[in-house]
Amino acid sequence: MGFAEEHQKWLAYHKKIRTGERLDRLERGHSHGEKMFVERVWWPIFGHLDDLHPEYEVLDWRGRPYFVDLVWKPGQVKFAVEIKGYGPHVQHTDRTRYRQELNRETYLQIAGYRVVSVPYDDLESTPELTISLFKSLLIPYLLKNADGVRSQYTRLERDILRMAARSNGLIRPVDLVKELGVNPRTIRKFMKQLCEKGKFRPVPAEGSNRICRYEYIHSLLDNEIW
Numbered sequence: 055m056g057f058a059e060e061h062q063k064w065l066a067y068h069k070k071i072r073t074g075e076r077l078d079r080l081e082r083g084h085s086h087g088e089k090m091f092v093e094r095v096w097w098p099i100f101g102h103l104d105d106l107h108p109e110y111e112v113l114d115w116r117g118r119p120y121f122v123d124l125v126w127k128p129g130q131v132k133f134a135v136e137i138k139g140y141g142p143h144v145q146h147t148d149r150t151r152y153r154q155e156l157n158r159e160t161y162l163q164i165a166g167y168r169v170v171s172v173p174y175d176d177l178e179s180t181p182e183l184t185i186s187l188f189k190s191l192l193i194p195y196l197l198k199n200a201d202g203v204r205s206q207y208t209r210l211e212r213d214i215l216r217m218a219a220r221s222n223g224l225i226r227p228v229d230l231v232k233e234l235g236v237n238p239r240t241i242r243k244f245m246k247q248l249c250e251k252g253k254f255r256p257v258p259a260e261g262s263n264r265i266c267r268y269e270y271i272h273s274l275l276d277n278e279i280w
Contacts, residue, residue, distance in 0.1 A: 057093055057097050060097075060102070060103060061089070061092060061103070064103040065080075065084065065108065068080060068107070068108055069081070075119070076109075076111055079109045080108060080109045083108075083121055083123070084108045084109055087123075087137040087139065087177065088108065088109075088124060088137055090137075090174075090177045091123075091124070091135070091172055091177055091184075092124070094177055094181035094184075094185075095172075095177070095181055095184045095185050098185055099185060099188060099192075101252075102252055102271065104128075104252075105126055105127055105128040106124060106125075106126050107124065107125045107126075107127065108123070108124055109121045109122070109123065110122045110124070112134075112162065112165065112167075114154075114157075114161055115158075122134045122135070122136065122167075123135055123136050123137050124137075128195075131168075131195050132166050132167045132168065133168045133169075133170060133192075134159075134162050134167040134168070134169045134170070135170050135172060136159070136169070136170070136171050136172065137172050137177070138171050138173055138174060139174045159171075168191075170188075170191065172184060206251065207251075208244075210234070210240075211247065211248055213234055214230060214234070214241075214244060214245070214248060215253060215270075217230065217233060217234075218253075218254070218268075218270035219270070223269060223270055224257065224267045224268065224269055225267065225270060226266060226267050227241045227242060227245060227266075227268075245268055249268070252271060253270070254268040254269060254270060255268065256268055256269075257269050
């Protein structure tokens with residue numbers, strides 16, 4: 055599945071597990087800016103939406119609920135991402151609300167979150183800048199788990215992933231058989247395993263259900279796998 059399908063599936067899951075104000079906030083709050091960030095920045099970096107939570111509820115210093123645009127929680131790491139539009143955050147027409155917002159961001163830092171503010175305008179005009187900054191920000195946290203990530207893959211799986219990284223995003227089992235000198239049945243077995251691990255998506259041939267190609271799903275940590 056591509057981004058649109060995964061995004062819809064991801065939202066449906068979070069709506070299913072929420073009720074009341076949490077559900078209402080998700081339906082109202084996850085709008086154009088948040089979706090644009092997920093599509094133009096998060097998806098190109100990770101290729102999945104695992105551990106990413108939309109309109110995530112936290113309590114502020116007064117014990118009142120506050121909803122962060124997006125929270126990423128892979129294990130003990132916690133990042134709070136806020137999409138900042140120009141009008142409400144620069145003109146400061148509501149000074150009380152602006153002060154509260156700054157205090158909440160400080161409190162999030164106290165609560166263990168790394169707070170990242172993303173300019174809405176950059177998502178529209180230069181998402182590649184935001185991608186570059188996010189990669190630099192996240193890679194130290196991801197590299198801490200690099201050995202664990204590498205151990206999840208066999209030598210043959212790493213060879214397949216290395217070939218896929220050199221391809222144009224699509225790879226054929228017949229090319230893997232030829233390049234790696236492995237039995238076709240073995241390739242089919244390992245491609246199925248890599249699909250289950252989220253590294254490939256099968257691409258049916260046009261007009262049939264036969265799988266002739268696989269779409270490679272890039273990850274920020276792929277260079278650490280091999």
